[in-house]
Amino acid sequence: MSLETLQITFKEDKEMGTDNIQKKRMTGSEAVMQSLIHEGVKMIFGYPGGAIMPIYDALYDYHSQLHHILTRHEQGALHAAQGYARATGDVGVCFVTSGPGATNAITGIADAQIDSTPLVVISGQVASPLLGTDAFQETDVVGISQPITKWNYQVKNVEEIPEAIARAFYIARSGRPGPVLIDITKDAQFAELDFEYKKVEKIRSYIPVTKTDEEKVAEAAQLINLAKKPLVLVGQGVILAEAEKDLMSLLEKTGMPAAWTLLGMSAMPTDHPLNVGMLGMHGNYGPNIKTNDADLIIALGMRFDDRVTGNVQKYATNAKVIHFEIDPAEINKIIYADVPVLGDIKESLPMLVEKVAANKHEAWVEEFRACDRIEDEKIIKNELYPTKEGLTMGEVVRRVTEQFNDEAILVTDVGQHQMMASRYFKFKHSRSVVTSGGLGTMGFGLPAALGAQLGQPDRAVCVFVGDGGFQMTIQELGTIWQTKAPVKIILLNNNFLGMVRQWQEMFFDKRYASTELINPDFQMITRGYGIACEKVEKREDLDGAIKRMAETDGPFLLEVVVEKEGNVLPMVPAGAAVNEIRLE
């Protein structure tokens, strides 16, 4: 330090008085690192470029505290951060550069927004004098991302960096979680400030959680006590609130059956006697058909997505609806709630458990089991124990989950394999699923699995991908190889965009427009990335290969050639009522 700067520091310290002696002079880029450390960040997923280089330069000095994962594409960074966030419950953090870096992040941001995943994305931006001039790699990322972020903000003044980041983390993780984008101009990254960090705990215009109205809970309890055929719908809200135990207490006290949405998967153990299966388009027969027999629906942290409700005019026609929800905009959005209970389900569920009477609904639960036997006979038996030669997706999923003792984290891409994995993978522990629900993003699986594995290094992570989606982010094999993350990749290859082909078969007279794929040699590609792999084409080779995959220490790709034209059933066709579910 030169004499001149020493003198300046001394003078500033004196001027600021003893209270502010903690303030440290540093660049905006270093302030980003310090802010992230204050928020407890340990891992960042990203990709450098011109407008974010000062931040990466600062990161160079912080590599022991902030572990950076260099993905092969910004979309991969976003999905990996989503996988990390969903598997750990922490905020996922990304760095991307301006222009194409920022626009490549958009799909992941949109996915995180619709699936309520907490992310903080920091994008570099061109220097502030260049804003609005169509400068090299300039895009209006704040404008572009505005409708798909929970909040976003552009920092042009270096002094704003700590507060912007503090707000970002507070907003991302509080209330209904979601993605936040902070765009920082390059000159703000270079400029200096006196750094001081204060966590944000309040924003005047923002109410993350409404206080639960105890009277509403009492009304809910009363309806539950009177109901003859109540059905609980479990959404991701239960997992996000960490209210799984409270859910169990509710079910076990009241004897009510519970079904789950795609994102509510793993909130309760698969084999629990009151777990009656998956809701929705490719969900189980019982919970779909019985939705219209139920006299009471108790929705917990779910949002009545159209894939769950089918035709809303014909949904839950005999039932009153209780809706426990954190987001006021979800109440009455799709389905009218007779009793809305706003607030944090972690607070409201224990109140409900206390107020409901102990009960049993054995005959009602048995109605679901009767449906299970029909589904078993018509569909599940053929999927899990096929008599035909071709391998089915369902049998592969079931062998894999069994190999991992039903304790693995399931990650999926999007399509037929996603539905098959959701139907046939089994769970003992909550927070064991990472899948793209609302947005249905093909290419999500591989990078999300990487993030989930890095967030949960002690758990096995199995990702199911189809041959279509796999090729959308196949380059992330490079990141998996570089990080040595021991992800188990199960590629279900049918040489088709299977879900679209299924719809073409069922609704478009088998006109297979642009859905057949001529694929590369996935084994050769995987070996090229240095990752161990095997290909299975015959049933007798399946178990051995799965066992070898499980026993491999590092990453592994198991390619299974499955039946070309298998269909996911049952199915509630788009626009049909839930009780018009088709078994064939």
Place this chain on the structure above:
Amino acid sequence: MKQEFTLSIYSENHVGLLNQVTTVFTRRHINIESLNTSESAIKGIHKYTVVVFATREQVDKLALQIEKKVDVIKVFVFTADEIIHQEIALYKVPTEALLNGNEIERLVRKHGARILEVTTKYTVIEKTGHQYETQELFEKLDHYGVSQFVRSGRVAVTKLDQELLNEHIKKLEDQKTLLD
């Protein structure tokens, strides 16, 4: 049934907030009939007054989606009978028309308008009122050739005795102390 609603949207005064608010309308295909923004009675809080034609259900859902924006403080939805509202209109007519008889001056007086500026070439007339009133004057003045006509967005205040925004902010503060 679709009807006219006036939304009073209160927010922090940040860059880009108008865009945040209007995208919620765009996404739901609800056309903004009229829009005005200004600072409210409370320093630092901005007020947007938006007029839409929609069903009650649409507009209630719209309001919740707008409130979901982190920087939006509160949205109130009113029907026409719940508010006192006005719009301002300006009309530019050739001064020559004024000089040929006193019909324009008679219209100005009858409609409670006023003349803002007169030059040798043109005269600017101002009228405040409801949309049908400013429209009526336009149609009458147009016989003399209106070269420019502009009408502002609606501004509105409630007819209520209590002040909804103040009460909401007080409620927010009470709620926060409860949570603390």
